[in-house]
Amino acid sequence: MVPVGWYMALAAALFLIGALGVLLRRNALVMFMCIELMLNAVNLTLISAGRAMNDLNGQVAVFFILVVAAAEVVVGLAIIVAIFRRRATASVDELSELRG
Amino acid sequence: MITPPEISWIAVAPDLAMAIGAALVLLVDVQWKPAPRVHGWVVGATLAVAGGLTVLQWAEAADALAAGDTESLVAFSGLITMDGFAIFSRVVLIAATALGLAAGWRFVVSLGRRGAEAIALVLLATTGFSLMVASNNLIMLFLGLEVGSIALYVLAGLARERRESEEAAIKYFLLGSFASAVFVYGVALIYAGTGQFGILGIRQLLDDFIISSPAVIYIGIGLVVAGLGFKVSAAPFHTWAPDVYQGAPAGLVGYMAAVAKVAGFAAITRILLTAFSDLSDTWLPVVAAISVLSMVLGSVLALVQGDVRRLLAYSGVAHAGFIMTGVVGGATDGVLFYLAIYAIQLVGAFAVVAVVSGPDGAGSSLDEYRGLGRRSPLLAGAFTILLLGMGGLPITSGFVAKFGVFTDAWAQGYQWLVIVAVIASVVAFAFYIRVIVVMYMDDAGEETPLRVGPERWVLALAVGATILWGIFPSSLLNLAADALPI
Amino acid sequence: MADLLWLVIALPLAGALFLHFVGRYVKEPISGWLASAAIGGAFVIAAIAAVPFIQGGAEPRTIPLWEWMPAIGGSFELLWDPLAALMALVVTGVGTLIHVFAIGYMHGDERFHRFFTNLNLFAASMLTLVLAGNYAMLFLGWELVGLCSYLLIGFWYTRPTATAAAKKAFIVNRIGDFGFMIGLMLVFAVFGTLSFAGVFERAGEELTGGMATAIGLLLLVGAAGKSAQIPLYVWLPDAMEGPTPVSALIHAATMVTAGVYVIARSAPIYEFTPFASTVVATVGALTAIWAASIALAQRDVKKVLAYSTISQLGFMFLAVGARAYIAGVFHLMTHAFFKALLFLGAGSVIHAMSDEQDMHRMGGLRRKMPVTATTMAVGALALAGIPPLAGFWSKDEILAADFARGGWFYFLWIIGLITALLTAFYIARLWVLVFMGEPRWDEEAHPHEAPRVMTLPLIALAILSIVGGLVNTPFRLGLEHFLEPSFEGVQVQEAPTDWLTLAVLAGLSTLAALAGAGAGILAYNRPRERWRRFEESFDPLWGTWEQAYGVDDLYGRTLVLPGRRLAEVTAFSVDSKVVDGAVNGVGRMVRNAGDWARPLQTGFVRNYGVLFLAGALVVVVWLVAGA
Amino acid sequence: MLTALVLLPVAAAIVVMLIPTRRREIHLPLGIALSVMPLALAGYLFSVFEPAAGFQYVDQVTWYEPWGIDWYLGVDGISLPMVVLTTLLVPIALAASTTITSRTKEFVIYTLLLEAGMIGAFLALDLFLFFVFFEAMLIPMYFIIGIWGTERRVYAAVKFFIYTAFGSALMLAAIIGLALTYASQEGSPSFALSDLAGLDLSVGSERWFFAAFAIAFAIKVPLFPFHTWLPDAHVEAPTAGSVLLAAVLLKLGTYGLLRFNLALFPEASVDAIPIMAILAVIGIIYGAVVAIVQPDLKKLVAYSSVSHLGFIVLGTFALTSGGLQGAVIQNVNHGLTTGALFLLVGMIYDRRHTKKIADFGGLQKTVPLLAGFFLFMTFASIGLPGLNGFVGEFLVLIGSYPALPSFTVIAAFGVVLAAVYLLWAYERVFTGVPDKEENSVLSDLSVREIALLVPIALLIIVIGLYPKLLLDKITPSTEAVLDNIVEQTDFVVPYPGRMADVYVADEG
């Protein structure tokens, strides 16, 4: 029986990788994928913790996060596409006219 | 066998109304493609109904409290509450929405066919935030937050003719969802630490037990604070605000900024003061630090801005800091009053920006305001009063608000914080004054008076609120004092 | 009658106000006559009010008018006693004559009425000074006469020299007043009141020697300013820029004697401080000889008289310093007569010579203007102290008193004697240079005798200068008895009583006077080049005297210029750079902080992300560490 | 009544606001006419004022219960003269502003609002309320300087605003602290002066609070070294602005020190005597010295204010009857004299459009009346006995000596310097021959301008000769302040600092 800590640690690692990914990649799409990684880490955490506490709510919560993720994807991709249409690029580094 | 849940309609009535309103707008639009005016009526009606329902809620809540049973205020098996705190915040949100839509109406019209969607999105966003401020459950809160935020991401990108608008949208979106992820991870960790999503539940737990090794909870709190700090644009989580305020459609920025701040702070206040008040010794200094950083960074940066929208954004950062002092003060009424006042003033201020820089909000550099005092005196006058109100000059409500939160903070023993705050507010004066200087003391470049549309009503109300609640604050202050979280 | 005393002040004041507001509508001579009438009326009232004292036996009385500054015991009240009466009579009497004279002198000036406005105002102020019942009110008069002197010296405001002189006079006086004020502070701090009655009543119990000395010296500073004593005399010579009647009235007869009056008035305080008194006397003696020596070599007729005035004031200080208050006041009176006479005479000469003041360009005027010449001769003799004229009696009494005082005062007595000699010399020189010898003025200036309105006052003053001394002679000490009530309980230094000493002393001073006068006549009643050579034979001493020892530019170099420098440095370096610089510096600092923090907002999403995450991390770590 | 007094100007402002902008010719006259009403009311107040009765005509309305803030007005002998002065000078200032042609309406409105603020600040007995007025009046003044000022007006206006706001910010913190201390002792917070005066504070906190208040007021006065905003503000401000600024706004500083610092923090006040005295004396001498060499007439007068207000502070912190009375009455005097001087400078400026002393010379020939008035005010300012300035200075000096001998002696030298800088300035501007062409063609004072100056001149003489008029009203209040300090602390007023010590000889 695997101690819950392992799951949690794994999730944490996943979250960290995702977060670093967001900071390291300049392709909006990939950044966005990294955010999905982070959300997955959250889900894993919820489920593992819930299981450790014999509490089903963790799993229920995951549903909502999934929905949120889905909604974000729709909107996010729409924005990315819109930008791509105009500028033919998905690199966020080129979107830095607003500053200071 | 599943027992059907008991539904408390009254608890969600306003939100329901707004959701229905949004749906109505979309359907009507698809069906009849009516003139924008019609949408206007629908929205107006919706918000009016929603507002009316909040009054019902208030009465309900008052009775319940009088009867002494707070249970009945918690609805949907603890997902949301109907306490004064929620209702007050919700009213502020609805008001901000009404004003914000009026301010952005010309922009909405300029969107043509897409206008309906815009309106619907606004309504839905408000619904989401209004659920957020009412939620008594972190996941519910997260949902509300996302409903609101995602809608805002879209709104930010609505001024499609302007490149900045897209940039604003993508920045807002990426950073926003990044922050949301952080926030929800925090929620997850809190859940891991307490086994609870319910705010009251957590409160109970912490009241009853001492958690042996609460580190995970603190990490959770930290991430939650960071996530919400992003929404209220508190330093150092503020970086998105200037860019987004500048890029997003001028007409709607006021609305976007206001509702995000209100909801965000309502959430922070509820989480920190209700759920984790037992751990306040630990988080108070951190929040104080955030507050100081926000005040200082915001004021100092606003001082050197050449663009009014960025200036207002940074001033918003500073205001986040001021409101944080209220959170440190630990009294919800101070925070609520400040939020109400600030929301109205913010929407008003951006209404002016919308007028000056046109529907889709092209430019908003200080030069465009040169000689506004001559060009359209009333507009300039209103802007002046609003700016001074934000600055917190006496006889404006802004002063009362600041005074309230400072007093609370001092009473909490955070004198040094208050002193920093008052000095920061002097710096704040400095940059509000700059705008006034440009408007009145530089000779006019453009002479033709500006066309003021529905914004005039927004301004009338905002100015009225600023002055009247500045001189007779007790009416609102009493409400805020009654609007306690359970 | 004393209840109507306020009229003495009110009349000239009313005259001043009337002339100030409606004067410009009154034809020229009339305004002058009105002014004269006002002050003349004051004289009449004062005279009537003084009768009881002359009869003797009348007590001094205080006439309260109204409250002023109760917290410091300052109120409007008059003190009517022989001293005040005498001063009032001198001021109004001489004043009237000078007013009349001025009608002629100021003839044709476009600001004729304004002149008499100020003259009347001065009279009112001076009377306030002498009638004041407490130090506060005295100070009021004290400053107001200063104001009038300022206005009248600078009467011809288009002359830069005149306005400069006026300013100088006021400021130098202010410096004196600075000391005077501090004196008043001490008085109040000691006695808890400023009223003469109160002070003198309590002098006995409240006053310690040290405090008395302090007060005495501080009052002396004030007096020295007003009465042009060393080191504050420098303003008086310049004050001659004013119209001559002004010089006569203010800078000879009345205002400048205020210092003497104050010290006499404060006798009950000096009573307790022999030291301060001695200082007063010494300052007086030194001033006397110092100014006399300068007077020797002046070419400007008014300058001679000015320095002579300073010197004579020195005599008065010498007197009051030696506690010979009555002698001092006596000399004050006689000096008022003959010095006014001399000034007016000089005035009429200048008038005749169409504003020529240089004696080197005069001479031989006695034929052209006999009345002036004779009257001035009388004045000169009186000043020189030739018996039996007024000057002789008063000066002789002073010297006698000093001699009688003995000790250090022997030394001062000798100085006095020498001064008497010098005085006789320079006044003789003046008279001879102006009236004797061959004319040294060019043809187009054809001098003429002054009109009646000017000569009559001259004659009147001449008479006073002759008989004025008789009010107080060793044979009949009229003035002494008259003034006694004012100096009750104060020990007054008498002249020696045995006739031999008196005779010897009188003889000595007469001798000195005669010697001086003789020398002067001999030296100057000769062709020009002769006396020029005579003067040159004294060089460089003569030059030094002519330059008045160069005190003015000494002050200029040591005080005025450094002051300017200091002010400039403070204003343009310290204030604008340092103090204000600090203020603006703070502002700039904040802005710079903004500019410095701006790059934080790079515009790159991923930088924002880093910042966000870093922030979150800090929060988390802090929370966990804090727990 | 007091409420009416505060609200009248506001009402007037609203009336003016309602007049359409294009009727530009009536705004100013109307404003003047309306601003006479407060004057009348103040005059009535002055006549019915009961010296012995302490605070009177008190209006107290609860503002917001939980915070313990009230609309709490009251007048006593210290505030009464200031209120009258304010109401008197506003019409004059307005009437002196006929040269303001652009945006007259706004100008009138701002001036009236400013008046309301000033009156309110003088009458407020609730610290919150006081702060509201104290801060709120910055804005109209800010606009007056910033819109109708001269070249560097914006810089001056902003500097004025920020600097003063900074000071009051600290005061706000202190006010909050006080109220909460009260709450911790009495249960519920209060901002009423009367309540807070009775508060027993720890020495430390009392000193902090004192410092906060003192800095706020020191900036307003302004005391050295917080004075540098003043010259700029004065030089740039339009005539009316300078007049009101010098005559009334600065007085809020001295008034505040007297009304609040002494009443609220007796202990700290007594401890702070040396510091305040030093600052005051430095101000006196420093201001005078700097004034001597100022090339700009207005700047010169501004620095003279720095010098004169030093006397007031000195008198205040001498804590003697004479000193306090002198301080209060000098508040009025300086208001009248300097106000008048600024009026005159303004009139000169209207004629010559320069304030540089070097540009003038010989004006007395061309504008004798103006010169006459200027000389009169000059001497009033120098402190010539018989005019008001003397009464104040003399009371302060003589009165302060028993308490602060050495300081007073130094301060007395300021009197000499005053003569130096003012007379020198007069000499350079008015005397001599008008050599410059443009100086020889000026028109003398108009009837209107004379009408502005005469009432001030009359008051100057009346106060100078019969100060009883004011002192009778003032004295009981100042004595009360003194008594309070003596009760609360172990401070002893040195002989003969009290009225009672004054010795009255039995005179025949």
Add this chain to the structure above:
Amino acid sequence: MVETILFVIAALATLAGAVTVVLARNPIYSAVGLLGTLFSVAILYVVQLAHLVAAVQVIVYAGAVMTLFLFVIMLIGVDKEETRVEPLPRQRLWVGGLAGVVILFAAGVALFGDFVWVPAAATAVDQDATNGTIQAVAEPLFTDWVLAFEATALLLTIAAAGAVVLAQFKRKRA
């Protein structure tokens, strides 16, 4: 025992996928990496008896969402490779620093603070309690969480409306 093995494999797969997402230069590979992660996470769900969630994960995420991603990738060009060079100055330095801090912090917490991931963990895991069958999950979902469930409707509406608004694009100034 079985669980342990599964956990190790799945965990490694998860991390591998995640790292791929971050490091792959071509978005396609990132997408594939993400796919891997999603699947392996789903496995971990199953291991923890969260059957329904796992199913949804595979269907919604790996199915719908990933498809969407791939569409967009195709749309904006597969060949858009990202160079390894970091254009932003000091960005990597910062990120590295952050990572370092996090790890240090984690280490610190692990060593010194007696760090417990789930303080409220039950002593004995009751398999039935968290046996995430459809039935089991549905009950709370439609009773206690019904409001949240309804709220998701809002989300989807927004997503739809938002997508529509952003999609339609009339070229004013290109």
